[in-house]
Amino acid sequence: NAGVMQNPRHLVRRRGQEARLRCSPMKGHSHVYWYRQLPEEGLKFMVYLQKENIIDESGMPKERFSAEFPKEGPSILRIQQVVRGDSAAYFCASSERTQQVSSYNEQFFGPGTRLTVL
């Protein structure tokens, strides 16, 4: 099991460009979560997705940010018209499908993508 994979590991963009971050969950996992971590800060929840569905995007900025998890292929976090404040580490995590709210599932993290906006 290769674990959660993210690419690229490092991404440099100039202000105004687009950033695309990819996440492949662990085999058998159907839930993906994206977190942003600013330098010296904690993990900020951004969005939670299942295949072809956004379950909770309450942590996503209203503009410029979008996420998807298509039926085939990795989950994509897209940042349009990047600004310097978008520089951060973006972590993806995945978990198995939970049948009930009363169940619980560990989240496994990917290595992160470090975005630098010049």
Added chain:
Amino acid sequence: GENVEQHPSTLSVQEGDSAVIKCTYSDSASNYFPWYKQELGKRPQLIIDIRSNVGEKKDQRIAVTLNKTAKHFSLHITETQPEDSAVYFCAASRGNDMRFGAGTRLTVKP
């Protein structure tokens, strides 16, 4: 939604001493409480977790306690070693919905 608070934000101890990190949560329906360790430049990794039907769990030098009534849980590290230095995150979840605390930077001085 769930809100998790974590204290202290930084903690410095001498090697061999114990370290305690505390978290509180707001959603009484939360039923799973993992703790993650993040070393510099690396991904968060699960070190221990506790389910809501258990009050305490221990794994070698680390232990976690849960008080459901008060909605708080704690991480205890005994006989700390320099390699325990890292940022530790608590989290609370219900089903697939998980929220993290802000993290505690633990420094163990040799």
